Amino acid sequence: MDRLLVTGGARLAGTVRVSGAKNAALKHMAAALLAPGRSVVRNVPRILDCTLMGRVLEHLGVPVTWEGDAVSIDATTLTSTEAPYELVRQMRASIVVLGPLLARAGRARVALPGGDEIGSRPIDLHVHGLAKLGARIRTEHGFVVAEAPDGLRGAVITLDYPSVGATENLMMAAVAARGTTVIDNAAREPEIADVADLLVAMGARVAGAGTSTIEIDGVGVDAFHPVEHATMPDRIESGTWAAAAVATRGDITIAGARADHLDLLLGKLADAGATVDRTEDGVRVRQAERPTAVDFVTLPYPGLATDFQPILMAALAVARGTSIATENVFESRFLYVDELRRMGADIRTEGHHAVIRGVERLSAAPVRALDIRAGAAMVIAALTADGRTSIADVHHLDRGYEDLERKLTTLGAEVRRDGEPVVVPDPAAAR
Ligand code: EPZ
DSSP, X not given: OOEEEEEOOOOOXXXXXXXXXXXXXXXXXXXXXXXXXXXXXXXXXXXXXXXXXXXXXXXXXXOEEEETTEEEEEOSOOXXXXXXXXXXXXXGGGGGGHHHHHHHHSEEXXXXXXXXXXXXXXXXHHHHHHHHTTOEEEEETTEEEEEOTTOOBOXXXXXXXXXHHHHHHHHHHHTTSBSEEEEETOOOOHHHHHHHHHHHHHTXXXXXXXXXEEEEEOOOGGGOOOOEEEOOBOHHHHHHHHHHHHHTTOEEEEEXXXXXXXXXXXXXXXHTTOEEEEETTEEEEEOOSOOBOXXXXXXXXXXXXXXXXXXXXXXXXXXXXEEEEEEOSOTTTTTTHHHXXXXXXXXXXXXXXXXXXXXXXXXXXXXXXXXXXXXXXXXXXXXHSBSEEEEEOTHHHHHHOTTHHHHHHHXXXXXXXXXXXXXXXXXXXXX
């Protein structure tokens, strides 16, 4: 069992460079399926989820090689259009191969992802949108099967909810449809615009990505050519370091962070007493005193990201006063709170609200990482706790944070991994 042992008490200080964005890089890798030939995506974090996406692509007959933070994806030929359950169950985001596969091969068979710790996670908006583009869709034996033997056709799609994954999947399908597609009430997360940039570089015509109305003039699938693209910095990782600075009363410079992607979070941290400087190359967050309680609600972008919720809650667990958090995106994203309570946090949850009565200090205890961001919350709580906390199931952290121990140690944290980390295999070495 791999655990992280974190001794609390250090005020984190120094500079940490943020890695590329998991939630953009995964979609960039899937988008490479659209163009016959070798695409290269740079600034890809070496994390489990990106390796798993590489596995999914290899399963489709697409060789994937890593060189440092660059991933080379050779989509010259596809030998399969199926994403198997064994891979999809490990990483829900595999569902985003549905759109590009359908566009490229006219057919896709992807295992249904199912729910996880944070919610039921249906894909009805993906399916409904692809059907509007003319695909015939059915589910059978735990798979969603989509077919468009005569190609896709443009359509006006209004999403019931601005889903990130549905917006990306539909965008990656519509770029090869005949005619124009409009995605209304589209998600506006910065990762969407970064995916659209790659698609445009490949030869697609996409306008309005990052706004709630995206217009796509379809070009035949033959119009796509392989590209080189660098993934944007990870705003959720950036926010994790910012909250860690506040919780530990530290002083962290987050090199490479895009402050403009973090406005609401940095505003909340400033309300909690932090000094926030937007620098040329990133953001500096300093906290001199014990943080002050703040209320927050999570919403789709440009609202405060739901992925910041556990991270902020961990910091507010040691704040002066009572904070109220409201989770509006995922229906069961407070499950990790029991783990924080094991460390002495005073948090009550009721439906999608949580009341956090700040305590002077948490106390170390054995806890588990339930998912990527809940894991980050455990690390932040452990950094402020009295004693050494053991965090089990840290493979969840490895799924979303690159080089976490080294970065923490660079900032002065006392942290050690106990047991072998889940190895991120180099697909090239496997052959
Ligand atoms: C992406 O998930 C991110 N994952 C999540 O980050 C992030 O929390 C989420 O967007 C919201 O910002 C990746 O990009 C890989 P959604 P996604 O579709 O695309 C409902 C992390 O820790 N919905 O915007 O799955 C859904 O149930 C992860 O990095 C439907 O009802 O999120 C949820 O309540 C966790 N039907 C809401 O929309 C659908 O067809 C938001 O989901 C699709 C979604």
